[in-house]
Each structure stands twice: as C-alpha cells, then as structure tokens.
Amino acid sequence: xxxxxxxxxGRRTGTSSRHGGRSAVPVPPQIPDRRGPGGRRLLxxxxxxxxxxxxxxxxxxxxxxxxxxxxxxxxxxxxxxxxVAGYLLLVQVLMMSRLPVLERWIxxxxxxxxxxxxxxxxxxxxxxxxxxILVGYAxxxxxxxxxxxxxxxxxxEDMVSAFxxxxxxxxxxxxxxxxxxxxxPYEMWHLLHLSxxxxxxxxxxxxxxxxxxxxxxxxxxxxxxxxYLLVIAALLWGxxxxxxxxxxxxxxxxxxxxxxxxxTISIYLTGERLxxxxxxxxxxxxxxxLTRGCWWQSHPFSVSAAxxxxxxxxxVKVVGTHTADLRDLEPGTRVWAEGPSGTFTAAHRxxxxxxxxxxxxxxxxxxxxxxxLPPGAALIYRAxxxxxxxxxxxxxxxAQERDTSVWYVIGSRDDxxxxxxxxxxxxxxLVPDVARRDVYLCGPPGLVEQxxxxxxxxxxxxxxxxxxxxxx
Amino acid sequence: xxxxxxxxxxxxxxxxxxxxxxxxxxxxxVAQNLPTAQPVNPSGPGTDAGAAAGxxxxxxxxxxxxxxxxxxxxxxxxxGKTTARPSGTKTTKAPSAPRTTTKAPQSTxxxxxxxxxDAIDDSQKYGFVQVQIVVSGNRIxxxxxxxxxxxxxxxxxxxxxxxxxDGSGAEVVQKQSAxxxxxxxxxxxxxxxxxxxxxxxxxxx
Numbered sequence: 001x002x003x004x005x006x007x008x009x010g011r012r013t014g015t016s017s018r019h020g021g022r023s024a025v026p027v028p029p030q031i032p033d034r035r036g037p038g039g040r041r042l043l044x045x046x047x048x049x050x051x052x053x054x055x056x057x058x059x060x061x062x063x064x065x066x067x068x069x070x071x072x073x074x075x076x077x078x079x080x081x082x083x084v085a086g087y088l089l090l091v092q093v094l095m096m097s098r099l100p101v102l103e104r105w106i107x108x109x110x111x112x113x114x115x116x117x118x119x120x121x122x123x124x125x126x127x128x129x130x131x132x133i134l135v136g137y138a139x140x141x142x143x144x145x146x147x148x149x150x151x152x153x154x155x156x157e158d159m160v161s162a163f164x165x166x167x168x169x170x171x172x173x174x175x176x177x178x179x180x181x182x183x184x185p186y187e188m189w190h191l192l193h194l195s196x197x198x199x200x201x202x203x204x205x206x207x208x209x210x211x212x213x214x215x216x217x218x219x220x221x222x223x224x225x226x227x228y229l230l231v232i233a234a235l236l237w238g239x240x241x242x243x244x245x246x247x248x249x250x251x252x253x254x255x256x257x258x259x260x261x262x263x264t265i266s267i268y269l270t271g272e273r274l275x276x277x278x279x280x281x282x283x284x285x286x287x288x289x290l291t292r293g294c295w296w297q298s299h300p301f302s303v304s305a306a307x308x309x310x311x312x313x314x315x316v317k318v319v320g321t322h323t324a325d326l327r328d329l330e331p332g333t334r335v336w337a338e339g340p341s342g343t344f345t346a347a348h349r350x351x352x353x354x355x356x357x358x359x360x361x362x363x364x365x366x367x368x369x370x371x372x373l374p375p376g377a378a379l380i381y382r383a384x385x386x387x388x389x390x391x392x393x394x395x396x397x398x399a400q401e402r403d404t405s406v407w408y409v410i411g412s413r414d415d416x417x418x419x420x421x422x423x424x425x426x427x428x429x430l431v432p433d434v435a436r437r438d439v440y441l442c443g444p445p446g447l448v449e450q451x452x453x454x455x456x457x458x459x460x461x462x463x464x465x466x467x468x469x470x471x472x
Numbered sequence: 473x474x475x476x477x478x479x480x481x482x483x484x485x486x487x488x489x490x491x492x493x494x495x496x497x498x499x500x501x502v503a504q505n506l507p508t509a510q511p512v513n514p515s516g517p518g519t520d521a522g523a524a525a526g527x528x529x530x531x532x533x534x535x536x537x538x539x540x541x542x543x544x545x546x547x548x549x550x551x552g553k554t555t556a557r558p559s560g561t562k563t564t565k566a567p568s569a570p571r572t573t574t575k576a577p578q579s580t581x582x583x584x585x586x587x588x589x590d591a592i593d594d595s596q597k598y599g600f601v602q603v604q605i606v607v608s609g610n611r612i613x614x615x616x617x618x619x620x621x622x623x624x625x626x627x628x629x630x631x632x633x634x635x636x637x638d639g640s641g642a643e644v645v646q647k648q649s650a651x652x653x654x655x656x657x658x659x660x661x662x663x664x665x666x667x668x669x670x671x672x673x674x675x676x677x
Contacts, residue, residue, distance in 0.1 A: 073491050121476050121479040141593075155653060155654050216657075
C-alpha cells in the first residue's frame with residue numbers, strides 16, 4: 001500500500017526523518033540475548049518472604065492460647081493487618097522508586113500492574129486494620145466505637161496523623177478506580193497520587209509509638225526502621241541520583257524536529273557518549289524538555305529507533321497542548337530524561353519468532369524493536385486511514401533488511417476487513433504459527449484488548465503476549 | 473484486578489487462620505499453656521494484695537517510698553493474703569485504699585496517694601495500680617506507682633508505664649494532669665494509672 005504521508009505538522013515543513021531512520025554508518029544488526037522472567041520471579045519470591053517476615057514478630061510475641069476473648073482476638077487480627085499494611089505500603093513505594101534494577105528486571109509495564117493490585121490490597125488491609133483495632137479497643141474499654149475514635153485521637157500520640165494518612169490513602173485509592181480516574185484531569189490525579197508520600201510520613205509515627213510489636217526497642221523495631229530507610233534510599237537512588245547521573249553523563253539536547261504526518265512529529269536528540277548508552281528498542285524514557293512551557297511536565301515516550309550511538313529519536317503524536325508545544329522546540333534545547341525502562345524489548349522474548357501488532361502511533365516502540373528482533377518477524381500495523389500510517393518508509397526498509405513481513409490493515413475497527421483479520425481465524429490465516437510466537441502489542445487500549453482476546457483464542461499462551469503500557 | 477481480589481481473600485483467610493490458631497491451641501499447647509498462665513496470675517494478685525494491704529498497714533505516706541514502689545510491698549507478704557483468690561477479694565480492697573496523707577512533712581512538699589484501681593480488661597485482670605504523687609506548692613513534682621501489675625509479660629508493660637509516667641522528669645510532671653498518653657501494649661495499666669492519679673490530684677488540690 002502506498003500513500004503520500006508527509007504533510008506539515010509543525011512549522012518545519014521538512015521531509016520526514018532525514019536519515020530515513022537509518023544511521024549513516026551501517027551498523028550490523030545486534031540481537032540482544034534473551035533475559036527470561038527469572039528476575040521477576042526472584043523478586044516475587046523475595047516480596048512474599050518479606051510479607052511472612054513482617055507478620056513473624058506478632059506470631060512469636062503472642063503466646064498460644066492467649067486470645068481468649070473477642071476483644072483480644074479482634075485486636076490481634078488488627079495487629080496482623082497493621083503489620084501487613086505497613087509492609088505493603090513499603091512495597092508500593094519501592095515499586096514506584098524507579099530503581100534501575102527493578103526497571104530492568106520487572107519493567108514499568110508489570111510494575112504498573114503490580115502496583116495497582118498491591119494498591120487495592122493495601123487499601124483494604126488498612127481499612128481492615130482500622131476497623132479491627134477500633135472494634136477491639138472499644139470492646140476492651142466497654143465504650144462505643146465513636147467514643148473509641150475520640151479516645152484514640154485524644155489520648156494516643158501520633159494517632160491524628162495516622163488517621164490523616166488513612167484518609168489520604170483512601171482518597172488516592174478511590175481516585176484510582178478506573179471509572180473515577182478517567183473522569184479526573186490527569187494532573188489532578190497525579191497530584192493526588194503524589195500525596196501518597198505523605199502517607200509514608202504521617203503513618204510512620206503511630207507504628208512505633210503504638211505498634212505492639214514495634215514500640216519496644218529491639219531487633220524488630222530496628223529491622224522495621226531499616227526497611228523504611230532502605231525504601232527511602234531506593235527512592236532517592238531511583239528518582240534523584242540515577243537520573244542525575246544519567247543526564248550528567250549523556251547531556252541530551254534536541255537536534256531537530258521533523259513532521260512525520262499531519263499530526264505526528266519526530267524529535268531527534270543528540271548528546272555525549274551515546275555509544276555507551278545501554279538501551280533496547282521498545283524501551284521508553286520519561287522526557288522533560290527544558291523550555292519555559294514544558295519543563296514541568298514529564299512524558300513517557302518510547303524511542304522510535306534502536307540505539308545507534310549517534311542520536312536518539314522519539315516520535316510523538318500531537319494530541320494535547322503540551323505535545324503541541326513540542327513542535328516548536330528549538331534545536332539545542334536541553335532535555336532531562338529518566339530511563340531507559342521497560343521490558344517491552346526483544347531481550348524479553350521467549351522464542352525466536354515474533355508477531356508485532358501496532359495500532360496508530362503505537363508503531364514507535366515496535367519500529368525500534370524490529371531492528372533487534374531475529375529475522376522472520378511479522379508485523380500487523382493497524383491504522384484508521386492511510387494518512388495515519390507512520391514511518392512507512394523505514395518499515396519497508398526493515399521489511400527488506402530484516403526479512404520481516406509487514407501488513408498494513410487500514411480502516412475503522414468495524415470495517416469488515418480489519419474485523420475479519422483481527423479475529424482468531426484471521427490471525428491464524430495470516431500467521432499460521434502464531435501460537436508459538438511472542439506477540440508484542442502496542443496501541444490504543446481498545447485494540448490491545450481486542451487483540452489479546454483474539455490471540456488467547458488463537459491459542460497464544462498469556463506469557464507470550466507482551467504489552468506496552470506506560471500509564472501509571 | 474483479579475489478582476488483587478485473590479490477594480485480599482488470601483490475606484483475610486490467613487489472618488483469620490493465624491488468629492484462630494493462636495486463640496485455640498491444640499491440646500498439647502493447652503497443656504503447656506495453662507500451667508504457665510496460672511502461676512502468672514497468682515503472682516499478680518499476690519503482690520496486689522500485698523500492696524493493697526501493705527499500704528494501709530505501713531502507711532508509706534509519711535515514710536520515704538523508694539522509687540521501686542512495687543518492690544516494697546512484696547517484702548512484706550502476708551502468707552494468708554497471697555493465697556487469697558483473685559477477683560472477689562481485690563475489688564473489695566480497692567475501696568479500702570482511699571486515705572489522704574495524714575501528716576504533711578515539714579517542707580511544703582506533700583505526698584498524696586491516690587485510690588487503687590485494678591488494671592483490667594476483657595480477657596483478664598492484670599493487677600493492681602496505685603499512684604503516689606509529690607506536690608510542692610500547687611505543682612506535682614514527682615510521681616511514683618506504689619503498685620503495678622507484675623509477673624510474666626506484665627513486668628515489661630509495667631516497666632514501660634513506669635518509664636513513661638513515673639519520675640520528676642516524666643509525663644505526669646510535664647502534663648500536671650491525669651491527661652496522659654496511653655502506653656502501648658499496656659492500655660489497661662495506663663488507664664488504671666490515670667484513674668489513680670486523677671484521684672490523687674483531686675485529694676491534693
């Protein structure tokens with residue numbers, strides 16, 4: 001399928017991608033070794049062991065048969081849930097620390113899903129902890145629950161901040177329920193979510209002044225404080241020190257902005273020592289373009305070309321006001337980048353053959369990955385209209401160079417062609433060995449959901465399906 | 473989300489399992505546990521009885537109660553009293569405690585002993601609590617617990633209560649009232665301490 005695709009999207013009416021995405025010097029294709037899910041499993045086991053260890057102090061400190069009354073039993077359950085909640089909160093923060101090791105082992109995509117699941121669990125655990133302790137203590141003192149709330153707030157040190165922390169956590173939790181979250185503007189949701197750090201701070205005190213297992217000096221208390229310190233160190237390292245080191249080392253700057261289609265631009269970046277930048281196609285960075293209107297916003301964009309030692313490129317669909325500003329970036333603008341992160345890469349494949357399904361601007365990480373996948377990959381590229389097809393010249397080049405089959409599937413989701421093709425039978429017809437391939441999916445949520453369903457019915461095991469999700 | 477539901481269910485189930493397991497121990501554990509639980513209790517009431525009985529008898533008001541208040545009563549154990557069974561006898565003793573100090577020392581400092589209270593909650597009675605304060609002018613300058621629950625874990629909790637409240641630099645003196653922060657893990661003892669302290673303050677001012 002051929003079509004003209006270079007209209008001016010920005011003020012530069014240049015050609016799309018001067019180099020055609022090719023580096024000037026032909027670089028031999030480098031296929032990264034497979035990494036496998038070992039790291040992820042190890043971390044999962046470690047976290048589970050930690051969970052058990054966090055309840056252990058209660059187990060050792062409670063003599064068998066000592067829970068003879070309802071009050072004591074309920075209070076005990078409250079203590080267990082309290083310990084678990086304290087631990088899960090630390091896990092949550094750790095997973096959001098962007099520690100390079102975690103980003104490499106687990107990747108933002110999995111981490112985001114873990115974070116969501118652990119978050120829901122944490123919220124329920126905290127609610128359980130509060131209600132159990134309240135009921136238990138009220139029973140103990142023979143007063144109503146409301147009176148007990150008063151006693152806790154009035155008589156107990158650090159309880160006010162603990163209640164505030166719980167309130168914030170509930171707010172954060174409920175605002176993250178998908179339906180509510182969609183109704184909120186992103187910035188507001190993000191700000192709300194940032195306030196979770198306050199939970200860490202405000203919830204800290206009451207654990208040590210009143211935690212039955214923690215208030216007494218000893219190994220348990222020391223260990224718990226050490227856990228906090230470790231997580232804060234991870235946070236500092238992942239959010240401050242590692243990005244600082246990265247940016248001081250590579251000093252990225254905008255080299256050029258070119259139009260790829262009516263509403264899509266490519267930003268080329270240069271810097272120092274790029275030859276030593278360890279980055280895989282399909283990974284993303286969080287970018288901050290340091291100009292007056294843009295510096296305060298950070299956006300995750302995938303690189304749209306594999307590492308070539310000379311430049312980086314991101315290809316961005318201009319949708320919001322912020323991305324519209326990106327069209328006017330001046331060459332030489334300093335760029336603050338955090339990354340690279342993500343496990344949506346050739347290195348995380350399970351086998352040697354792959355099927356890639358891209359929708360719209362979801363082609364960008366896949367375009368970069370194609371350079372690193374073993375030959376013989378297949379690409380299905382969904383776009384609404386021919387004008388929405390991006391980087392087609394580069395894809396044609398890759399199809400030749402890397403022995404890749406490329407299908408452009410144009411049309412709305414409800415057109416008969418795309419519908420037939422994106423069904424289990426259609427996929428099997430197009431790629432007969434689809435069930436044995438790694439499938440990489442990147443595109444709008446609707447397309448991803450539909451494809452996953454079709455793929456599962458076509459017999460592709462879940463672990464062979466790789467998703468690129470940036471949103472948190 | 474499915475995994476979150478699984479995790480929540482798993483946590484709820486295992487928490488219940490843990491609590492149930494600790495609450496109703498197997499037969500072997502009952503056998504182990506009852507004897508250890510028993511001696512703890514008699515030793516608690518024993519010292520309580522001693523303290524409650526010793527207080528009126530020796531009337532430490534004018535004397536110089538050392539800071540180790542609980543050690544003092546235990547030095548004069550009445551053999552008959554120690555065998556007294558807990559609950560019934562003690563509640564009758566508690567009211568017997570109210571007495572204000574008879575002779576105020578030469579200086580302006582006075583010692584005032586509060587009423588005794590049981591440290592008690594649903595599951596058990598931990599022991600007897602009685603507080604004495606030293607008042608100089610209209611300030612509390614020192615506080616000492618003449619009796620606190622003892623034996624087994626109670627020693628630890630009572631120690632915590634003592635460190636938090638007792639002494640010239642501790643919370644009672646700082647707050648100048650019975651409005652104290654509850655000591656963790658020693659809710660019942662804290663409450664009894666506050667009650668006794670409150671009665672002492674009422675008598676003193």
